[in-house]
Amino acid sequence: MSQNKPSGFTKQMARNMFYGGSVFFILVFAALIFDSERKIPFRSNAQAITPAVISGKHLWETRNCIGCHTLLGEGAYFAPELGNVYKRRGPEFIKAWIASQPTHIEGRRQMPQFNFTEQQLNDLVEFLRWTGNVNTEKWPPNIEG
């Protein structure tokens, strides 16, 4: 059987390839992350992160919006992309839409009613507005997200 023949490529070489390769690429990855960290403030327009934006993100998270929607393409694929919804719909539409849920149209997908205050609605809109200005390499391809 060929497995008993001496072979040029030994287990030790395979192991070294694993350790060497992993360590090398972990270091490269760390360097790239370090560089990305430095560029995030500029690319994300970080100085525009107001307390309202932070509060909006908190509302976004605690209502589990990502369980139906995508945000910058990530999340669930059950409901529309919201990374560019500010540009697509504008602030007033967004607030009115959230406030009027659920539609109760039979057979249609339903969004829960979250009973937000006016302040909370404004914060959410601020968060979505800020998100819309992140440099996403021109994604999504068109306004429909």
Next chain:
Amino acid sequence: MQAITLKYKSQGVAKYYFVAALGLFVLQIVFGLTLGLQYLIGDLAFPYIPFNQARMVHTNLLIVWLLFGFMGSAYFLVPEESETELYSPKLAMVLFWVFLSAGVLTIVGYLAVPYAKLAELTGNDILQTMGREFLEQPLPTKIGIVVVVLGFLFNISMTVLKGRKTSISLVLLMGLWGLALMFLFSFVNPANLVRDKMYWWFVVHLWVEGTWELIMGALLAFVLIKTTGVDREVIDKWLYVIIAMALITGILGTGHHFFFIGLPGYWLWVGSIFSAMEPIPFFMMTVFAFNMVQRRRRDHVNQAALLWAVGTSVVAFLGAGLWGFMHTLAPINYYTHGTQLTAAHGHLAFYGAYVLVVIAMISYAMPILRGREANSRRAQSFEMWSFWIMTVSMVFMVLALTGAGILQVWLQRLPTEGAMPFMQTQDQLRFFYWLRVGGGVGFLLGLLTYLYSFVAAPGSVEDESAVYPGLMPLREQKA
């Protein structure tokens, strides 16, 4: 033939983990079917179980039951590889009940309480970690996971330290420690969404396309050694090359998630190039599995286990490798990012790589844990049927989602002007969504067939066959 006994009594704890894993698996599929139907009947179960709650239950159950599967596998594998009893079987049992109750409580919490209320009740304001995909667990659950995993790692690390050290147990340990380490990033949630997303992928990507591949490789290698009797030197060499390629491609492959979330443009290149190579380790796993079967030195009585092992290598390559490659290059992903194509890839990859490898372990270990080398031929035949029913159903479902994804890209993403809005597009995808539900029903039937194999024709294969090409004569030729 006499019933066989466990080589190491403490391996018995694995049984609890496997049973819990399979129970949660069934629940996961039930919620999956609900989600599939909600795509078609939008108001199904509303407002009692809105889509986002059901989805969170579906994905979190997957993660939890796979973790149960990994832990059970480790508790079975490590004593055998280390040739010594588990450091503390008692700790393993305590952690089992802690993990199970934490898991069940969390799921009940998801279903019984509105998410915002759950966040409030569980101290999310102390450290805000909730509400991010797959990491929806309340803070106490996240801390519980860390505690359980650390206790588990302590237990198996001590076992390895006091016994024989093999490449398989070493790789498994590295994978599991890596899993624990990367999970710590679930506690990182910066106010800047871009930064938040970047570290979120440290958990999600570096689990499934990093550390978990080490675990998968180790489990697959273990089952192949046991069922084919191929020399350990050969298997170890393959294992190291496979995991080397997994990390060499997978670590920078993280970049394929960094294309459009606000990170620098060079990730388009880094992510495309390295993730395009991510199929390589999966392809090698397929070659590895077939090669070992070809070189087998015995025909093991548990042919079902071998089928799951070979199956995992093939379906992982299709799901993680091919279906990933299909949309991983940045210019393609620009159009497919966050469409049903992503869902198609996710389902086949998880099923092929992680569901099947855990079942391969369960299929190999469970008969032994029940005092027999292998199940009766009739029971094995049910297992093999269940493999084919589940796999064909999953492939069917994934093809349906792929069809949906392609149409979605065509209608909603490709047109520069007058593109179809999201919900209108969804209406056009209904045909594919119905096919998907069909695949889901088939999958559930396959899973039930698998569970039936545990009660069908009890007894061991030796009862039926005079031939006993058992484990003993050929095992461990080289220590």
